[in-house]
Structures are given as C-alpha cells and as structure tokens.
Amino acid sequence: MAEIRSLPVAELDDRLAALGGPEPERPKGSRSAPEGFPELLGAVPGQVVLRMAPFPSGALHIGNGRMLFVNQYYRERYHGRLLLVFDDTIGSETKRVETEFFDLILGDLELAGIRPDAVYYKSDRIGRHYPWAVRVIEKGGAYVCRCPAEILRENRAAGRACPERAQTVAETLAEWEKMLSGGYAEGEAVLRLRTSLTDPDPAFRDRVLFRISEQDHPRVGHTYRVWPLLEFSWAVDDIELGITHVLRGKDLVMEDRMQQYIWQLLGIRAPPFLHWGLLRVREAKVSKSKSYAEVKSGQYDGWADPRTWSLRSLDRRGISMAALREFTLSFGLSLADIEVPAETLYAENRKLIDATTARRSFVADPVHVAVEGYPFDLASVALPNHPDRAELGVRTAFAGPTFYLARGDVERFAGQEVRLKDLVNISLPTERPGPGKTLSATFTSRENRKLPRLQWVGEREAVAVDLLGIDGQRTAGIGESALRAARPRETFQFERVGFVRVEDGGAAVAGPLKVVYGHP
C-alpha cells in the first residue's frame, strides 16, 4: 500500500500533519497502482522532482539499474523532472571517488536511455552545507565531539554520553569554526547530531554529521576539509534541489529517519520516501569492489567484462536495456529482498529479440569432417534467416563435401547416422577425432528423416569465431560463411548454442570474428 511503503517510519504521518503537510489522500478502494507501483504521495503531475544518486566508484550494475528505471518510471508517469546527483563526497579509504567514473556513469545512463534533466555534483555543493550546519547547531541540535572514533562507537553502544554532549550552542559554534578553520586535524573532531543516547535503535544515536578529511578530492582537491556525511548532505540537497519524492533502496531507511529528524528540527516539510528491497541476480556476484579490483588489475576486460554484470556488460551481450527495464520493473516496489535467476532476465530479452534475430550455424571446438559420396549439387544451399519469419530473408551457406562439426556432437553420435540440419544425412565414424585430424564420414541419404540434427559449417568460406562466455572464457569455433557480413553489434542466434552479439568492429576487424555470448 502506498502510504506504508512511502512512510516506513510510522510516525511520519503525525509529523507531516504537525508540520502542516497535506493529509494523505486515501480514497477508499482506489488503488491505481499499475504494475505494482503505488501513487507517489501527494504528487502533482508536472511538478514532481526526483533524483538518482549513484556513488562514482564503478560502472552501474543491475541493482543500480533498478534505481534508474524506477525513477524513470515515475518521472514519466508524472511528467516530472529527474536529476542526476553524483554522491561524490570524500568517501573513505575503502570507498574512493575516482574521476573516470563520472563519465563512465554518464555513459551508462545514456546506454539505459535515461537523460537526466540536470547533473549535479555533491562536491560542488559542500560550501552550501555549512550554513545548514550552523542552523542545526543554533537549534541546539548538534555538538562537536572530540572522542576518537573507537570511543565514540563504544559510547554509542553503551548509550553513554560523552562530556562534550553538554556543550552550549555558543561553544559548539566556536568548535565548529575551529573545525572549519583547521584547528583540528583529520579524525580529531566531528559534528554530531543530538538525537538521544537512549534511542532504542543503537544505529540512530547521535550520528555524525560532518567529519574532517584531508584527502585529495578528484574534482575539488583540497577546497574543503570538513565534509558532510550522506545523511546530512541529503537533508540539505533534497531541500535545496526541490526534490519532491525520494526513491531509494531500503538499505537507506535509517537515513530517512535522520533526514526527517533534521527537517523536523528546522521546521521543514519533508518529502516522502519510497523504497524497494535488495535485488540480486543469482548468477551475478554483485561485488562492486571485486569488479573494481579485477578491472584495475586487468584480470577483467574492463567494465564491460561479462563477469561484472554491469549494464554495459549486459549490453555487450546483446541484452537490451528495454528487457532490463521490464525485468527490473516486474518486481514492483516490494520491500522484500529477492534473488532472481538470470533466466528470468533472459526470458525477457528473448521475447524482445527472438522474432527479429537471424539464425546462424556455429560449431565449437570444430572437427574437420570429409563426407564421402556427398552429392555434387549441394555445394551450397539457401537457408532462411529465421525459421518462422520469411521476411527476414535467406542467406547462402556453402556446404560439402568437407565440413566442420562440433567435437561434442561428433563424439556423442560416433558410429551413428545423423542429419546435417537442412542438408543431408550422413553416417559418422566410430573413430574418435584426434587433434588436427580429418575424419571420414559417409553420405547416406537426402530425405528428411527423424535423426539427431546437427549444426554444420561448410569448409569453404568458413569464418573463425571467438566466442566470449559469461564466465570470461573464450571458446574458439567456426561459423558459417554468412558471418563474413556480420555488422558491429549485430545479434545472432547460434543454433543450439544461444544468442550472441557481435563485438564492435564486426567482421571488418582482422582475426577471428569476435562475439559475446548472451544467453540461451
């Protein structure tokens, strides 16, 4: 239901009312929530402002994709504005901002077909956060704490106040000035919110608002040394940027409470929040830091390596962003954490591309096979590009008498009669194919009989193919002659293998034709 999902903190209703906010409309029986998406609380078409806030530490992945598409969905639904706000505060040792990721993410957004109405960088806005800190201090809502991080943590767990909590407003203002002017070094002082040390939720006790960092920021260098933490920076920016609804993953619900607390303190009306649970794709190990390490070290083939499961890697595999959008939106805004098999995404993509994707023959780990008694008139054949779609036309395939067959097929059907699909029947030898050897098979008949059907590639004009798998492994194979015309980024279905996408450059690039495996 819309209200509960928008207001995970139960008392927000009351607070809204207390702050003069609008009474949530709740027409009985009205649940216009197409596709499982509730109405945004108090949304006025044309006046909704939303924001996406990725942290620039790597390429966007499927989880980020959900954030993108949910925001885009509501933006379209309410004809609203959607801002991109890079959450590039100073971060930490383990979470560092790096310049290259700004463009990378901008590229990902473009790939996803989402054009933000405006782009902001948190790091440009730090100076705007300071006056807000003063406002909070003047309301008696914060104090400067000089406890070492460890002590601070212990006190928080124990519900114990540190001596500085008793600071007067004037003292805090002085201390704050000292922080800003360099009177404290990194780690020596922080500005903390005065919530309650006895708050039942230990996570909520006097959280840190600002801290000192002397790190070099890739965009603004050493311009600032006092940096806000995520919660405070959003308490400011959500208001200053006029965000009307905050849509974020449920990992940030505690941050909602922080923002609401600050806004209430300052008498500001809070925009409602809306969340969704964690989405994991079973096959995808969504560790951004692992991907980061592997990309940096060169173990991965950049951020488009299939093993990253990044948006760009999915694109490279021929999985369309439209399919990804359908996929991510199909889960609605459920708060449950879910794990979905990649097959569900593949099914979505198949729906979109199957009818328009040409078929091609490809054999992995090829074995050279000469067919004795092969009919002379079948040196080449015309085959439809798609079994059900005549309008996709035909291609010419060079055929016998010499072929490449997949080693797996040759071994599996050794000594048996098989049908070369769309061609003729042959009898395979019992001999096991040794490396570099040509096997002898025998033509048996032409008529279509119920035999195991194998893909084949005629030797003439055959194309060497390099198939990159989802696991990052490359498979050498041979594809039919028609692949000589493969265009960059064209998608094919390799029969009995799966959907693949041609890499940038297509067949024009020297060497084997490079393709990436998409899905079955």
Place this chain on the structure above:
RNA sequence: GCUCCCGUAGUCUAGUCCGGUCAAGGAUUCGUGGCCUUCGACCACGUAACGCGGGUUCGAAUCCCGCCGGGAGCACCA
C-alpha cells in the same frame, strides 16, 4: 544483543491497508504432448504456494497475539 524491514508454488509477483467475489491470479522455471529440419520459438496440458501456533469472526492469505525463518542497520562509507 538492540532497531527496522520482509515471509504467497523451484523463482518472482498480484491479492493483505478496507475479511467473503481467492477451494488464490499472472510471469518464469520444470514436466508431458504437439508443431516448425535448433537444445530456440510457438501451441496445448500438467505439477506446485498463503512460514508455524493460538485468538477474533458466520467467514482469515487478509485483523490481533506469540513464535520461527530471512535480510539490513548499529562506519568519522555511500
């Protein structure tokens, strides 16, 4: 440990707010059959679910209580 969130078939999801129209709908997977000269597509059929225990009620997936299970937070990260 404390706080919050979540629990409907193998996997997702609709339904839960406002109890009956739900002996629970859809998607995907799986199985069977059909069809097309792919292990893909399509068609048909099928298997399969309200976490557990109490309570309220004529009636509970839906309301209440207790439990169990899963996840997240308790960073001077985002």
